[in-house]
Structures are given as structure tokens and as C-alpha cells.
Amino acid sequence: MNFFASGLNTLRGQKGQHQTGSETIDRLCDRIEHATLLEDRRASVLALKSCSREHRRDIGARGARVLCKVLHQDNADIDITKAVLETLTVLCQPESDREEALDFALEISKAILEDASNVTILLDMLEEYDFYVRFHVVSLLATLVLSNTDRLQECILTSPMGMSRLMALLDDRREIIRNEGLLLLISLTESNADLQKIVAFENAFERLLAIIDEEGAISGGIIVQDCLQLVQNLLRYNVSNQNYFRETSCIQRIPALFNEVILDDNGKHDASMKDVWSDQKGNNMIMVLELIRVLVVPDHSNTTPNQKSMYQCGILQLLIDVSLTSNAPQRVKASAFYALAELIRLNKVNQDALSKTVIIPAHPPAFIAEAHNSALTPSSRSSAQLSRSSFQSGRNSALGEHRPFEQRERCPAIVEVVAIAVGKYPGCTYSVRAAATCLFQTFVLENPDTQMVLATTLNPPPDDNPNTPSNEKPQSPGTLLLEALQGWQEDNETGAIDPYNSWFATVLFSHILQNNPRAKSIALAITFGDEENGEDPVSLIHAIAAALMVAVKGQSDPRVALGYLALLCVWCYDSPKSIKDFLSEGVHLQFLIELISPSSKEDPMVQGLAAFLLGICYEFNWEQDALITRATIQPIILSRIGLDHFAACITRVRESKPFKAAVPFMVVLPSEEGGGRLPDLYFDYSFVEFLKRTFESTQKSIMVSPTKSRPLAGLSASDQAETESQMASMQAKIAAQSSEVANLKSSHDAELVNLRLSHEAELASFKAKHDAEVADLRSKLDEAHRMLSQQAHERREHEAVSRELEELRVQVRERQERHEALEKEHEDLLICLAEQDEELSGLKEHILALGINK
Numbered sequence: 001m002n003f004f005a006s007g008l009n010t011l012r013g014q015k016g017q018h019q020t021g022s023e024t025i026d027r028l029c030d031r032i033e034h035a036t037l038l039e040d041r042r043a044s045v046l047a048l049k050s051c052s053r054e055h056r057r058d059i060g061a062r063g064a065r066v067l068c069k070v071l072h073q074d075n076a077d078i079d080i081t082k083a084v085l086e087t088l089t090v091l092c093q094p095e096s097d098r099e100e101a102l103d104f105a106l107e108i109s110k111a112i113l114e115d116a117s118n119v120t121i122l123l124d125m126l127e128e129y130d131f132y133v134r135f136h137v138v139s140l141l142a143t144l145v146l147s148n149t150d151r152l153q154e155c156i157l158t159s160p161m162g163m164s165r166l167m168a169l170l171d172d173r174r175e176i177i178r179n180e181g182l183l184l185l186i187s188l189t190e191s192n193a194d195l196q197k198i199v200a201f202e203n204a205f206e207r208l209l210a211i212i213d214e215e216g217a218i219s220g221g222i223i224v225q226d227c228l229q230l231v232q233n234l235l236r237y238n239v240s241n242q243n244y245f246r247e248t249s250c251i252q253r254i255p256a257l258f259n260e261v262i263l264d265d266n267g268k269h270d271a272s273m274k275d276v277w278s279d280q281k282g283n284n285m286i287m288v289l290e291l292i293r294v295l296v297v298p299d300h301s302n303t304t305p306n307q308k309s310m311y312q313c314g315i316l317q318l319l320i321d322v323s324l325t326s327n328a329p330q331r332v333k334a335s336a337f338y339a340l341a342e343l344i345r346l347n348k349v350n351q352d353a354l355s356k357t358v359i360i361p362a363h364p365p366a367f368i369a370e371a372h373n374s375a376l377t378p379s380s381r382s383s384a385q386l387s388r389s390s391f392q393s394g395r396n397s398a399l400g401e402h403r404p405f406e407q408r409e410r411c412p413a414i415v416e417v418v419a420i421a422v423g424k425y426p427g428c429t430y431s432v433r434a435a436a437t438c439l440f441q442t443f444v445l446e447n448p449d450t451q452m453v454l455a456t457t458l459n460p461p462p463d464d465n466p467n468t469p470s471n472e473k474p475q476s477p478g479t480l481l482l483e484a485l486q487g488w489q490e491d492n493e494t495g496a497i498d499p500y501n502s503w504f505a506t507v508l509f510s511h512i513l514q515n516n517p518r519a520k521s522i523a524l525a526i527t528f529g530d531e532e533n534g535e536d537p538v539s540l541i542h543a544i545a546a547a548l549m550v551a552v553k554g555q556s557d558p559r560v561a562l563g564y565l566a567l568l569c570v571w572c573y574d575s576p577k578s579i580k581d582f583l584s585e586g587v588h589l590q591f592l593i594e595l596i597s598p599s600s601k602e603d604p605m606v607q608g609l610a611a612f613l614l615g616i617c618y619e620f621n622w623e624q625d626a627l628i629t630r631a632t633i634q635p636i637i638l639s640r641i642g643l644d645h646f647a648a649c650i651t652r653v654r655e656s657k658p659f660k661a662a663v664p665f666m667v668v669l670p671s672e673e674g675g676g677r678l679p680d681l682y683f684d685y686s687f688v689e690f691l692k693r694t695f696e697s698t699q700k701s702i703m704v705s706p707t708k709s710r711p712l713a714g715l716s717a718s719d720q721a722e723t724e725s726q727m728a729s730m731q732a733k734i735a736a737q738s739s740e741v742a743n744l745k746s747s748h749d750a751e752l753v754n755l756r757l758s759h760e761a762e763l764a765s766f767k768a769k770h771d772a773e774v775a776d777l778r779s780k781l782d783e784a785h786r787m788l789s790q791q792a793h794e795r796r797e798h799e800a801v802s803r804e805l806e807e808l809r810v811q812v813r814e815r816q817e818r819h820e821a822l823e824k825e826h827e828d829l830l831i832c833l834a835e836q837d838e839e840l841s842g843l844k845e846h847i848l849a850l851g852i853n854k
Helices: 002-012 021-034 038-050 056-073 078-092 099-113 116-125 131-147 149-158 162-171 175-188 193-200 204-215 222-235 239-247 251-258 271-275 279-295 303-312 315-325 330-344 348-356 369-375 413-421 430-444 448-456 477-494 499-513 517-524 540-553 558-572 576-583 586-596 604-619 630-641 643-654 685-701 717-853
Strands: none
Touching: 021 038, 038 056, 038 078, 056 078, 056 099, 056 116, 078 099, 078 131, 099 116, 099 131, 099 149, 116 131, 116 149, 116 162, 131 149, 131 175, 149 162, 149 175, 149 193, 162 175, 162 193, 162 204, 175 222, 193 204, 193 222, 193 239, 204 222, 204 251, 222 239, 222 279, 239 303, 251 279, 251 303, 251 315, 279 303, 279 315, 279 330, 303 315, 303 330, 303 348, 315 330, 315 348, 315 413, 330 348, 330 430, 348 413, 348 430, 348 448, 413 430, 413 477, 413 499, 430 448, 430 499, 448 477, 448 499, 448 517, 477 499, 477 540, 499 517, 499 558, 499 685, 517 540, 517 576, 540 558, 540 576, 540 586, 558 576, 558 604, 558 685, 576 586, 576 604, 586 604, 586 630, 586 643, 604 630, 604 643, 604 685, 630 643, 643 685
16 A cells, blocks of 8 residues: 555645646656655656656656666666666657657667666666566667667677577577567677677577477478578678588588478378478578578688588488479579579589489479460561571470479479470469579589580480380470570460560570580581471571561560570670671671661660670671671671761660669569569670670770781780781881891991901910010029029928937937936935945944943
């Protein structure tokens, strides 16, 4: 009762007088700051919480600082803590989308984050196991991270145990706490590399993968998606985390994410549900595929070792299964194609593994005729259409003949990839076909051997195959491409045209030929027509040109003509033999001239590529026996087209929006193919880069004289012209220098004769003088010899005297030694005599003594 009475008295004021909202807030804040009893502060905080929604601005202006102070003082009291956290969360959340409400919420968030100790105390509160305290702390932090992410990240980094406490939320058995903590970590790790590293080394990968397994892998709910999103945040563009992920064998755990355990109502495993794809299961699978792509980003230091690890643990085969053999939704298949493309990019081992894989393809998606017909409208046809028999010789198009519920035959995986890309299955969306095209591009990227193998499949297959029980002819990548290249014409007759059948086929074909002269030679040798039945053989490049002419004159979608022109540009570039064959039909040159001429009404992009192709035909037309030579082409370009208009055509295609919109990985957004629309795909990115790299030299080559010699290997015509000009200048300099050298040589010879004569005279004078000096020196030498011999004689005499003197000195030394010995003997004798004298004296005395005694 005291608790409620205290709160009531606080709101009533003195003597029950009515108070305004501002006065009440001021009174409550003052009591919170200065009350000494915990109960009073608790009552005031609860009262302030009850007013937080109605008096948001007043509490924010006065109470935000006070509430933060309470967190530091009374965080041990759970009731006060919960009320403060709820109030601050309400203040930091905008009440509406109006600018004023957003600015107010941002201001309160800045006030809280201004002092890093406020964030530290919030993180310390996560040690409290109470559900509501943890929940409200996480909710407040989640609100703050939306308002000022950078500042909150800085504050968390200053807290020694901050990230450890946040990571502990993932171990909370209460799902609400764990899920909210997971969302908070996702927001915190999106852009801060330091936080990403700290989270990763807090055993984040193990914890997240454990949660994913617990939730049922890809069959789990949105929590699996959130966990995978956090893993991606930690790995994207973070080299150290990717190294840690690989070194801790986490890549080897990715295959387990594909395994789903689905239980029925009785708790038993239900294998029949494996092929059921809910929206959430599709989202989870896409996140797994995006995770794989994060680990194999092109031109990254970790890409190669990650590709190797993924191949070794079987991820390559799993991606093939998802993209080609499963009945996954098309958005999942598209993501799987992109992931597989990244996995084999510039990796010969993985590319070879894909080429050797044989699969049983999944049944293609059902074809919806209404949507297809709305997008593919019939086009008008011109009376002047060329024959397509050259394409159809020995080939029956498989487009539109698929029976989806028949038993599929085993086939190489790459064959199914090409079939999807070129539209063999009309039910496939453009996004899947674009993804399959990207996979094919990376399959042949910097892989000339594979390009050669694929080029050989362009040859007609045998009429029957004893190893195939089906009545259909065996398919190969080459036959599928050729069928698609002419398939749009058959669709035109039925009234429904899909320009992307031929467009995707031309893109795939161009990648087989790109930067590979041997593949171009193989393709150039392919001909159509049965000579035994009286048909004239037609080369493949002529068939492509004929299809281009039909597409332009039939006023078909510009994508068809752009695809054919791009293919011919790639094929003819730096290939004189291909240009010779292409121009062997004069109608082809005439067609290009009419297409580029100023009076043409064709699409500017088509005109631009036609101009680029004509420039290539002039730049590399170096065959000696060509029917149409450079000397024929240059006057036509300069007179009928004009150099300025020629350059303007190429410039217009370079400045067009579709040209600039090309991206490295061909992507079709769902919004681009819905409602019967065709996607905005006009150019392949590799062709865009090819044109940017070569158009300048092609334009300059038009001004180079056709009589100039062929450029050196690796040089364009314009570079060759510049080189020849420099060589002519150098040759002129060499000739001038040679003449100068000849003049110098003649003058040098005359000077040499004069010098020789004067030298001989000087030599004779010098010889006479030398002879006199030699004679004088000889006399002096004789005198010196005489003096030396005399000195030698004197030296010998001196040596003899010296020897005699030395002998005398030796004799003197011996005599001195003998004398000293005699003196020593004499002294010894004297001593003996003295001793004898003493003895005699003693004897005398003794005798005397004896005589006395007697």
C-alpha cells in the first residue's frame, strides 16, 4: 500500500492540486535524483514509465539523463532496471515516420551513447539471468544500433567483456532471448571488421552451426536464415575470419547444411518431404549458397584454397545436384548456378570435375503458355528472307519438344547446363538461364582445352547411337547451340519469338571461340549441306551471317541481331582466315554497308556493332588470296559511310544504357521477367570489355593504308602504322649517318697518311737519338760493371779479413778461458797450501806441547 500511495502522491502534487504534464515530469525526475529511499526512486521510475508514451518529449528532454544515472546507481534492483530499460526503449523508438519523430528518437539515442559507460552498464546487465532484464537490454541495444550504429560499435569495443556477454546470448535456452541477440549481432557485424574478428574468435562459427543443426538445417525456420546471415557478415571481405573458418574445418561442415531431417506427425523420418520446398526452405538454401559464394569471391587471396577445400569435401557435387538434378524452385537453382560458377572459376581441377560429371537431370518446370505468349509476341516478317536449310541439315530442333514427365536419360552435366541456357525447356525463367550462362562462361574461362573440346561438338552427331535406347538423337553442347541459333526462326513461324534462345546461344558460342585461334579454326571448318544430294556446302560462319540477315530484314527483336553481330565480332577478331571466309560472299559486305549507312533506320546499337564488325574485317583482312581485300573495303567506308559517321556508330553503342548496364555476373531480377516482360539483357559483359579494349585501335585502323604490311604479332593495324612511321624515320637517320661516316672515313684516311709520314720522320730522328743514348748508357754500364766487380773483390777481401779476425777472436777467447782456468787452479793450490800451513802449525804446536810434557 505504501508503494501505490507514494506513486499517487507523486502524481497529485501538494494538496491534490492539478499539475501539467511538464510539471509532473519535472517533479518525478527531481525525486528520482534526490530521493534517498529506494522505494521512492522505484515509485518515481514506474510513474515516469507510465507517462513515457504520452509525454515522450518532456521525458526525453529532462528524464533521459536521469534514467541513465539510475541505471548506474540502482541496477541491482530488477524492478527499477526493467522500468528504466522499457522507458529508454520507448524514447529511442520513433512514434511515427514523420521527420520530427525520427529526429527526436535520434537525439535521445545520441544522448545515451554520448557516454560510453551507459553502454558498458547495459552490457554488464546481461550477466543478470532474469528474462525481462535480458530481453529489454537487447531490445534497447537493437534500437540504438538502428539509430547510430558506428557509435554503438565504438562503445562496445571499449568494453572489455562486452562482446563476450553479447555472444553468451546465443547460448541462452530461451529462444526469444537467443533470437533477439542473434538479430542484434547481425546488425553490429555488418560493417565493422574489428567486431567481426572479435565475434569470430568468440567461437561464433561453432555456436551458429550448432544452432543451425539444432533447428533442422535448411528445413528449419527463419532462425537458420538469421544464423547464416551472421556467418556471412563475419566472412564477407574479412581475410582473417576466412582463414579461421577454413583452418577450424568449418568448410567441411557446410555439406551437413544440405542434409535435412524432416519428421512427420509421429516423430518419424519422412523422406517424401525432402522434395517439398517451402518458401523458408528456399530462403535457407539460398543463404547457404550465398555463404559459399562469399568464400570464393573472384580475385581474393583465400579463393583458391577455399575452392580446393570445397571440392575435397564434396560441395561441388552438392551444387551440381541442387542446380541440375533436384526439383528446387527456380530461384534456388539460379543461386546454385552462380555458386557453382564461382566455385569453378579459374580452377582447372574443379572445371575438369564438372566436365566429367554425368547426371540424371530433373524434370524441367512446367511451361506456362499464357505468360510465355504475353512476353513473346509475334513479329512482322519481311518478304526478303534467306533460306535456313543450311542450319537444319541433319538436325531436328529439340526446342519445344520436351515431354516433362518422361524418364530422363543420363547425360553430361555441361550438356544440361547448355540446354537450360539456350531455352530447351521453356518453363525455365530467364534468371535461371542467365545463371546457367554464367556457369558456362566460368567453365571455359582461361581453359583452352575445354574450349577445343566444346568446339569439336559442333560437328553433326551420328544418326543413331547404339548406346542410347531413346529414339532421339544424342545431344551435345554444340548441337544444342546450333539448334538454338536457328530456333528463333522456327518460333517466328509459329507466332511466338523468344529472342533469348539465340541470344544466349551466341553468348555461349562466343565464349567457346574467345582468344582461341584453334577453336576458331575448328568452327570455321564446319560445313552444312549434303553434297551427295546436290546441296552446296555452306560454312558455319555463312550460316550465322544468313541468320543475321534474316533477323535484321525480318525486323525481329534487336537482341537477336546484337547476339549474332557480337558473335561474329569475336569470331573474326584477329582471325584473317575467318574474315576471308566471311567476306567470300559479297552480299555480306553489302549488307554491313547498308546497315551502317547514314540513311539506315536500324537500331543504333545494331548499327554500332555492324560498324565494329566492318572495322574488324578491315583491320585483320591480311589473307593474300582474299576475294575482298583491304583495298576494296577502305574506299567504301570512306566514301559511302564516312569516317565520322563510322566512329559515331561505335560511340552510340558505347554510350547506350544497355551497354553501360552490363555487369560481370549476368543477373535477371524477378521484377524484370514478371508481367510478361523481357529482361534488359542486350550485351554480355565480356563482350562489353572486349569492345572497350579494342574499339579505339579498330577505328584508327580505317585510316591506315591498305598497302601496309601485316602488323607484327600482338600489334594492331594502327600500332603497326605508327611503328612503320618510326622505322622510316629511323632509316632516314641511318642513311644520313652512313653518308657522314663515309665522309669522315675519307678525311680520316688522308690524315692517316700524313700522320704516317710525319711519324716515320720522327721515328728516324728518335732512333738516331736513341742509338746515341744507348751507346752512352752502354759505356756507363761497363764502368758500372767494373766498379761492381772491384767492389765485389774488395768485399771478398773484407770478408776474408773478417773471417781471420773472427778466428783470432775465437783463439783469444779460448786462451782467456784457459787462463781463467789456470788462475782458478792457482787459487785452489794457494788454498791447499794455506790449509797445509795451518796443519803444519798445528802439528808444531802439538809437538811442542808434547815436548813440554816430557
